Amino acid sequence: MQNFENLSLEFENALLAVDRSAARDVLLKGQKDFSVAQLAEHVISKAFERIGKAWDDGDIALSQVYVSGRIAEEVVGEISPPSEKLYVDQPIIALALLDDYHMLGKRMVSTILQASGFVVLDFGRVEADELVARVKAENVQILLISTLMLRAALQVKKTCDLLKSASPHTKVIVGGAPFRFDPELWREVGADAMGYNAADAVHLITDMMEDLS
Amino acid sequence: MTDTTFTSLERVLTSLQQKEPDRVPFFLLVTMHGARELGMSIEEYYSKAEYMAEGQIRMRERYGHDCLYGFSYASAELEAFGGKTFFFEDGPPNGAAPIIFSADDIDKLEKPCVLDQPSLTRVLDAQTLMKERIGDEAPIIGVVMSPFSLPVMQMGFEKYMDLILGEPDVLERLLAINEAFCIEWANAQLAAGATAICFFDPISSSTIISPQQYRATGFKSAQRTIAKINGPTATHFASGRCLPVINDLVETKTAMIAASVDEDLGDVKGAANGRLTVFGNLNGIEMRRWTPDQTETIVKDAIAKAARGGGFILSDNHGEIPWQVPESVLDAVSQAVHKWGRYPLDWIGN
Numbered sequence A: 001m002q003n004f005e006n007l008s009l010e011f012e013n014a015l016l017a018v019d020r021s022a023a024r025d026v027l028l029k030g031q032k033d034f035s036v037a038q039l040a041e042h043v044i045s046k047a048f049e050r051i052g053k054a055w056d057d058g059d060i061a062l063s064q065v066y067v068s069g070r071i072a073e074e075v076v077g078e079i080s081p082p083s084e085k086l087y088v089d090q091p092i093i094a095l096a097l098l099d100d101y102h103m104l105g106k107r108m109v110s111t112i113l114q115a116s117g118f119v120v121l122d123f124g125r126v127e128a129d130e131l132v133a134r135v136k137a138e139n140v141q142i143l144l145i146s147t148l149m150l151r152a153a154l155q156v157k158k159t160c161d162l163l164k165s166a167s168p169h170t171k172v173i174v175g176g177a178p179f180r181f182d183p184e185l186w187r188e189v190g191a192d193a194m195g196y197n198a199a200d201a202v203h204l205i206t207d208m209m210e211d212l213s
Numbered sequence B: 001m002t003d004t005t006f007t008s009l010e011r012v013l014t015s016l017q018q019k020e021p022d023r024v025p026f027f028l029l030v031t032m033h034g035a036r037e038l039g040m041s042i043e044e045y046y047s048k049a050e051y052m053a054e055g056q057i058r059m060r061e062r063y064g065h066d067c068l069y070g071f072s073y074a075s076a077e078l079e080a081f082g083g084k085t086f087f088f089e090d091g092p093p094n095g096a097a098p099i100i101f102s103a104d105d106i107d108k109l110e111k112p113c114v115l116d117q118p119s120l121t122r123v124l125d126a127q128t129l130m131k132e133r134i135g136d137e138a139p140i141i142g143v144v145m146s147p148f149s150l151p152v153m154q155m156g157f158e159k160y161m162d163l164i165l166g167e168p169d170v171l172e173r174l175l176a177i178n179e180a181f182c183i184e185w186a187n188a189q190l191a192a193g194a195t196a197i198c199f200f201d202p203i204s205s206s207t208i209i210s211p212q213q214y215r216a217t218g219f220k221s222a223q224r225t226i227a228k229i230n231g232p233t234a235t236h237f238a239s240g241r242c243l244p245v246i247n248d249l250v251e252t253k254t255a256m257i258a259a260s261v262d263e264d265l266g267d268v269k270g271a272a273n274g275r276l277t278v279f280g281n282l283n284g285i286e287m288r289r290w291t292p293d294q295t296e297t298i299v300k301d302a303i304a305k306a307a308r309g310g311g312f313i314l315s316d317n318h319g320e321i322p323w324q325v326p327e328s329v330l331d332a333v334s335q336a337v338h339k340w341g342r343y344p345l346d347w348i349g350n
Helices: A004-016 A020-031 A036-056 A062-079 A104-115 A128-138 A150-166 A177-181 A200-212 B008-016 B033-038 B049-063 B075-080 B103-108 B118-134 B151-155 B157-166 B168-192 B211-216 B218-226 B243-251 B265-272 B292-306 B327-340
Strands: A093-098 A120-126 A142-147 A171-176 A193-195 B068-070 B140-145 B196-200 B233-236 B256-258 B277-282 B312-316
Touching: A004 A020, A004 A036, A004 A062, A020 A036, A020 A062, A036 A062, A036 A104, A036 A200, A062 A104, A062 B157, A093 A104, A093 A128, A093 A150, A104 A120, A104 A142, A104 A171, A104 A200, A104 B157, A120 A128, A128 A142, A128 A150, A142 A150, A142 A177, A142 A200, A150 A171, A150 A177, A171 A177, A171 A200, A193 A200, B008 B312, B033 B049, B033 B327, B049 B068, B049 B118, B049 B327, B068 B118, B075 B118, B075 B151, B075 B168, B103 B168, B118 B140, B118 B168, B140 B168, B151 B157, B151 B168, B157 B168, B168 B196, B168 B218, B196 B218, B211 B218, B211 B243, B218 B243, B243 B265, B265 B277, B265 B292, B277 B292, B292 B312, B292 B327
Parallel strands: A093 A120, A093 A142, A142 A171, A171 A193, B068 B140, B140 B196, B196 B233, B233 B256, B256 B277, B277 B312
Antiparallel strands: none
């Protein structure tokens, strides 16, 4: 019987080596003993937790996190139908870029979440009013907001204020450079949590899922 | 607030020679605050060279810092390539949609002529006005986006990352156009009155690409470009880390490097080892909530870590102080530098 930790380390090494074939082989090997859902939760997510931390610590570059996400998304798509919900009781999750054209952060969060087994609605680039309307219409339970500029980060406050009346049950997770550089900012704008890197989204969502259940 | 021993220019030049002037030089890289100073919107402020020049002069009079910042907004360069800019009431102008969507678009891309672009000539005119007013009293810092970082605005971050990682030949074609433009734009600023050029290159930072990727891409482009800029350059990674590539930066022949708040200022100064002047690394995002006491402590700490022996200019870590940073914090930064920045800095313990 294989163990999750070894598989996860192998998977992480394959991603950082940009070895798509090796990453796929690790998951195929893991499938002999585990379901895809188990691999997503214990192998892929854990690999991204370490990759995200390595970026936080300055040990790897954003480009390596980005490529890792792309590879993982591809190989998971090969071993599991893309629309299959790996978390049966997953809440409705949406992701948006607020008031900016820099899509990379949102894209990275999206790839890592999907590779980790989550189904995510992508609202693209939106402004606060439109975002709140879509959250309400889609009954979103967890909303992830990516920002790059301080001005956009401060716009999250407007979004959170509007959500209080439009969709009070929705939890908001924020991420992006302004929040990294000012660790108090996410509380100031009324978010429920903040991710230091794209991979943080996975454990923040799983924590919230426990709270919601 | 005045210093009488050295002019700002002499102070900065002395520090660049790795020697100690009368006090630690500091650059408050305030852009939009000039609009507030003049009582107008940010968009109106950037619409006339006279406003930008007046704003810079007034802010230096207020804070007593050691440069004028001859910079408008980054997407002025995107406008030169046919793009558009969004203006806001409470933040920096931001580039609108990208202008490059495919390799074909890169093949068709032409280098704009700097002197034909109103968004750029306004900056040149502002620098000329600043030079007429300030003479040799203080340096005027011009700004270019590096050829390697400009494509984030031209293409969008995600598409550009795919290009860097997957299409080296197409990347080289784009860099060739951007390098020619960057050299022309930098030299036009030096001719207009700028003393030095801040070479903004965030994509080259080790926060964004690995040192190996940098050496294969941004490093070579920076070397080619800086070699043809007719004046000193200061490389700025706009909050990104520089330590892993600091030896490469020396080889680009840049004179200064901006340190990230993610890095220890003392470590960066030590690694620069007299080969580069270090500037930074006050946290511009967090700065908006600093109290005067906190500001004094942070400024004092930065001086203690990096100012001995010269080769250091105190500045923020991003290259632009946010609109939301109150004037009271900038006053506190200035007061702290004037209080704790007097050489020979005997108050610093061993």
